Amino acid sequence: MARPRFLKLPPHQQQAILQAALEEFAAHGFHDASLNRVIEAAGISKGSMYYYFDGKEDLYAYVAQTEFAGLFEQVGPPPDFDAGDAETFWSALEDYYRQLLQALAASPQLAAMLRGWSAAAKNPAFQEVQGELEQASVPWIEQALAAGQRVGAIRDDLPASLLITVALGMGEAMDLWLMSQPVDPESLPAHVHGLIDMMRGAFAPRRPVH
Amino acid sequence: MARPRFLKLPPHQQQAILQAALEEFAAHGFHDASLNRVIEAAGISKGSMYYYFDGKEDLYAYVAQTEFAGLFEQVGPPPDFDAGDAETFWSALEDYYRQLLQALAASPQLAAMLRGWSAAAKNPAFQEVQGELEQASVPWIEQALAAGQRVGAIRDDLPASLLITVALGMGEAMDLWLMSQPVDPESLPAHVHGLIDMMRGAFAPRRPVH
Amino acid sequence: MARPRFLKLPPHQQQAILQAALEEFAAHGFHDASLNRVIEAAGISKGSMYYYFDGKEDLYAYVAQTEFAGLFEQVGPPPDFDAGDAETFWSALEDYYRQLLQALAASPQLAAMLRGWSAAAKNPAFQEVQGELEQASVPWIEQALAAGQRVGAIRDDLPASLLITVALGMGEAMDLWLMSQPVDPESLPAHVHGLIDMMRGAFAPRRPVH
Amino acid sequence: MARPRFLKLPPHQQQAILQAALEEFAAHGFHDASLNRVIEAAGISKGSMYYYFDGKEDLYAYVAQTEFAGLFEQVGPPPDFDAGDAETFWSALEDYYRQLLQALAASPQLAAMLRGWSAAAKNPAFQEVQGELEQASVPWIEQALAAGQRVGAIRDDLPASLLITVALGMGEAMDLWLMSQPVDPESLPAHVHGLIDMMRGAFAPRRPVH
DNA sequence: TATGAATGAGCTTTCATTCAT
DNA sequence: TATGAATGAAAGCTCATTCAT
Numbered sequence: 001m002a003r004p005r006f007l008k009l010p011p012h013q014q015q016a017i018l019q020a021a022l023e024e025f026a027a028h029g030f031h032d033a034s035l036n037r038v039i040e041a042a043g044i045s046k047g048s049m050y051y052y053f054d055g056k057e058d059l060y061a062y063v064a065q066t067e068f069a070g071l072f073e074q075v076g077p078p079p080d081f082d083a084g085d086a087e088t089f090w091s092a093l094e095d096y097y098r099q100l101l102q103a104l105a106a107s108p109q110l111a112a113m114l115r116g117w118s119a120a121a122k123n124p125a126f127q128e129v130q131g132e133l134e135q136a137s138v139p140w141i142e143q144a145l146a147a148g149q150r151v152g153a154i155r156d157d158l159p160a161s162l163l164i165t166v167a168l169g170m171g172e173a174m175d176l177w178l179m180s181q182p183v184d185p186e187s188l189p190a191h192v193h194g195l196i197d198m199m200r201g202a203f204a205p206r207r208p209v210h
Numbered sequence: 211m212a213r214p215r216f217l218k219l220p221p222h223q224q225q226a227i228l229q230a231a232l233e234e235f236a237a238h239g240f241h242d243a244s245l246n247r248v249i250e251a252a253g254i255s256k257g258s259m260y261y262y263f264d265g266k267e268d269l270y271a272y273v274a275q276t277e278f279a280g281l282f283e284q285v286g287p288p289p290d291f292d293a294g295d296a297e298t299f300w301s302a303l304e305d306y307y308r309q310l311l312q313a314l315a316a317s318p319q320l321a322a323m324l325r326g327w328s329a330a331a332k333n334p335a336f337q338e339v340q341g342e343l344e345q346a347s348v349p350w351i352e353q354a355l356a357a358g359q360r361v362g363a364i365r366d367d368l369p370a371s372l373l374i375t376v377a378l379g380m381g382e383a384m385d386l387w388l389m390s391q392p393v394d395p396e397s398l399p400a401h402v403h404g405l406i407d408m409m410r411g412a413f414a415p416r417r418p419v420h
Numbered sequence: 421m422a423r424p425r426f427l428k429l430p431p432h433q434q435q436a437i438l439q440a441a442l443e444e445f446a447a448h449g450f451h452d453a454s455l456n457r458v459i460e461a462a463g464i465s466k467g468s469m470y471y472y473f474d475g476k477e478d479l480y481a482y483v484a485q486t487e488f489a490g491l492f493e494q495v496g497p498p499p500d501f502d503a504g505d506a507e508t509f510w511s512a513l514e515d516y517y518r519q520l521l522q523a524l525a526a527s528p529q530l531a532a533m534l535r536g537w538s539a540a541a542k543n544p545a546f547q548e549v550q551g552e553l554e555q556a557s558v559p560w561i562e563q564a565l566a567a568g569q570r571v572g573a574i575r576d577d578l579p580a581s582l583l584i585t586v587a588l589g590m591g592e593a594m595d596l597w598l599m600s601q602p603v604d605p606e607s608l609p610a611h612v613h614g615l616i617d618m619m620r621g622a623f624a625p626r627r628p629v630h
Numbered sequence: 631m632a633r634p635r636f637l638k639l640p641p642h643q644q645q646a647i648l649q650a651a652l653e654e655f656a657a658h659g660f661h662d663a664s665l666n667r668v669i670e671a672a673g674i675s676k677g678s679m680y681y682y683f684d685g686k687e688d689l690y691a692y693v694a695q696t697e698f699a700g701l702f703e704q705v706g707p708p709p710d711f712d713a714g715d716a717e718t719f720w721s722a723l724e725d726y727y728r729q730l731l732q733a734l735a736a737s738p739q740l741a742a743m744l745r746g747w748s749a750a751a752k753n754p755a756f757q758e759v760q761g762e763l764e765q766a767s768v769p770w771i772e773q774a775l776a777a778g779q780r781v782g783a784i785r786d787d788l789p790a791s792l793l794i795t796v797a798l799g800m801g802e803a804m805d806l807w808l809m810s811q812p813v814d815p816e817s818l819p820a821h822v823h824g825l826i827d828m829m830r831g832a833f834a835p836r837r838p839v840h
Numbered sequence: 841t842a843t844g845a846a847t848g849a850g851c852t853t854t855c856a857t858t859c860a861t
Numbered sequence: 862t863a864t865g866a867a868t869g870a871a872a873g874c875t876c877a878t879t880c881a882t
Contacts, residue, residue: 031241047864158404162387166408169383170376177375194368198376201411257847451661467843578824585807586800586828593799597792614788618796621831677868
């Protein structure tokens with residue numbers, strides 16, 4: 001995950017490398033990305049790249065993690081899902097999710113990387129990386145889930161890990177669907193509302209059927 | 211999609227090639243799969259491979275399609291979702307889905323290929339292949355969706371394409387979750403029930419909130 | 421040079437093969453021409469091609485020779501260069517040469533093959549072929565040269581083979597130059613006149629310089 | 631045109647690669663030349679070849695250009711064709727041309743490459759290379775032509791481009807003819823004299839026919 | 841007489857990585 | 862701390878030709 005040496009570089013040079021790598025990975029995915037092209041675009045030497053990073057995977061992991069962190073930094077911390085009832089929980093979630101999507105829409109390269117993530121993640125050498133990355137996103141989801149259960153907004157009759165996985169899958173599907181549509185920023189809130197409504201239906205506690 | 215020559219081969223040789231390719235694609239995905247390895251494992255010459263198939267993509271498409279067809283052949287046609295009310299719709303869907311999952315569990319390599327499908331599908335050269343393949347699966351989903359709406363089991367206030375995409379995402383997530391758990395065939399029905407219950411919550415028509 | 425078997429084929433099939441080969445060789449030259457494409461275009465089997473011809477070179481040689489012969493057949497036999505004086509010799513030559521060029525302009529594929537000839541001829545395996553081909557064109561040139569010398573139109577102080585080679589080179593250069601110009605059929609006679617005039621200057625007997 | 635890296639190599643290694651490539655291209659022409667053979671003969675790795683040159687065409691261009699430059703360097707700059715009358719023009723041209731041919735006779739491999747040049751030049755990817763190369767030879771020909779016209783040695787009733795093309799064709803033909811003869815260095819001047827005499831006849835201004 | 845299945849050598853090119861300096 | 866030269870394995874793919882039938 002980026003040798004300490006890299007962090008000692010002057011920021012503008014870190015940025016140059018990061019940006020070059022982000023563009024390359026976003027454009028070609030992990031496999032087809034070429035370190036040679038990154039090196040050339042970044043204007044550093046081949047030896048330096050291997051001096052700063054352990055290899056292609058290491059670079060990929062660092063870029064993904066850094067950009068991902070930047071995304072959350074940009075959106076800000078999640079709200080306090082505990083404060084309120086089920087209704088306020090869902091509307092807070094919708095708000096936050098919408099903000100995330102909007103931020104992501106503003107970083108098309110990160111979005112492209114994330115979309116290629118599932119492909120890259122199959123590489124066994126990535127599981128370590130994957131673990132680190134998920135620690136950046138899953139925790140708040142877990143906390144939101146726990147909070148949702150506390151306020152009675154989320155069912156607790158299924159394993160939490162299943163709920164999380166399915167929620168991520170629904171989110172990814174929504175992302176995919178949005179990508180395949182003619183983009184209309186104004187209608188985003190409506191779509192997000194639709195998705196959250198589906199999630200609510202899926203994850204809300206079952207009511208007894210009369 | 212496999213030159214006719216290939217189909218004239220003695221079945222055991224077709225099988226050898228198919229099996230070698232399936233294993234390679236399942237293990238490495240399309241990109242990282244090596245035709246050379248397939249050729250070696252199948253015990254044929256390089257020229258023969260290109261005599262039978264038009265290239266890597268062609269081989270992949272043929273393997274995916276063949277295995278996919280085999281899966282549905284094994285499970286049989288979907289039931290008539292129109293016959294009944296919402297309740298019978300959902301239970302019929304659950305039954306059928308459970309059968310699919312059970313069959314898939316018996317073909318881990320096909321499962322692996324399917325999991326890599328979304329990654330491969332990004333390749334523009336695949337859209338033709340993708341189209342053919344989806345025609346094998348999407349139609350029954352669409353029909354099921356339409357039937358579900360007719361019998362009042364599925365909401366119609368959201369675009370059908372969104373519902374389908376999200377449903378597939380949920381299914382994929384479930385698949386993923388099952389892969390990550392210690393496999394316990396006996397508990398599969400319960401998990402499927404849970405998933406269908408979530409789908410039902412997500413896709414059932416909204417009831418007025420009192 | 422085409423096995424006798426080939427000549428027993430029904431003419432339309434001979435034509436199909438000949439035409440397919442001509443197009444391929446004209447379009448790609450000898451080296452880059454693909455027998456596979458010829459076979460496919462001709463609608464015959466691979467085995468048949470090798471049953472009729474000895475290989476790629478053999479096919480090329482046959483096509484070139486046949487088309488070349490056809491060209492001369494179309495234009496007709498050269499005039500009797502012996503009948504007249506130097507002046508009539510040169511005008512007869514100009515007439516005949518113009519007819520050849522016009523016929524060649526009507527067979528762009530043969531023209532393309534001829535243009536690629538010098539490239540193909542470097543292949544040592546071609547020298548036999550080359551010899552055969554030249555026997556179709558050189559003889560009348562030799563006869564014309566001899567006649568020209570008899571009537572006092574052509575110098576005899578240089579080796580005949582050199583005169584012939586240079587004459588061919590000048591003709592090829594003219595062909596090349598015509599190819600590189602915007603084509604204007606009406607101005608062809610003028611260009612031919614210019615070329616023959618140059619040839620006349622080059623090959624006419626030296627007059628004593630006063 | 632040869633990456634700078636190549637020029638940093640110790641001269642003997644540059645020579646080894648250059649020589650291997652020259653021999654291969656001379657023997658087989660561009661198309662049939664095999665980079666693998668060059669690599670093997672040069673005793674370098676495949677990766678190194680692509681580290682030094684951009685590909686087959688790049689190598690060819692570099693070899694051709696380098697050898698061509700060497701030829702002119704060896705012969706020296708063309709004389710001042712403007713100084714004198716028609717008679718001195720033609721004798722100066724003959725002198726210079728003889729020197730060129732003598733130098734070329736000492737580099738049979740370069741001669742072979744040049745002979746294959748017209749074949750290689752058909753490749754569209756070569757037009758850039760071709761342009762660079764022609765700038766080394768065509769200019770002095772053009773200047774000589776213009777000078778010849780100024781001093782009244784060359785006709786001006788035909789397009790200059792046609793004159794140049796035909797002159798090159800005659801030169802190439804002479805080259806070809808010399809190659810096909812038993813080589814006799816002592817008779818070269820006589821042959822050159824014959825050729826120049828033909829050129830003079832072809833390109834000298836027409837005298838009025840009485 | 842005719843077929844077409846089968847082949848393996850060959851092609852150009854890309855790439856991540858190493859290592860001496 | 863930084864460089865960039867050097868590499869070899871691997872990739873996908875084409876081809877003319879052979880040969881059993």
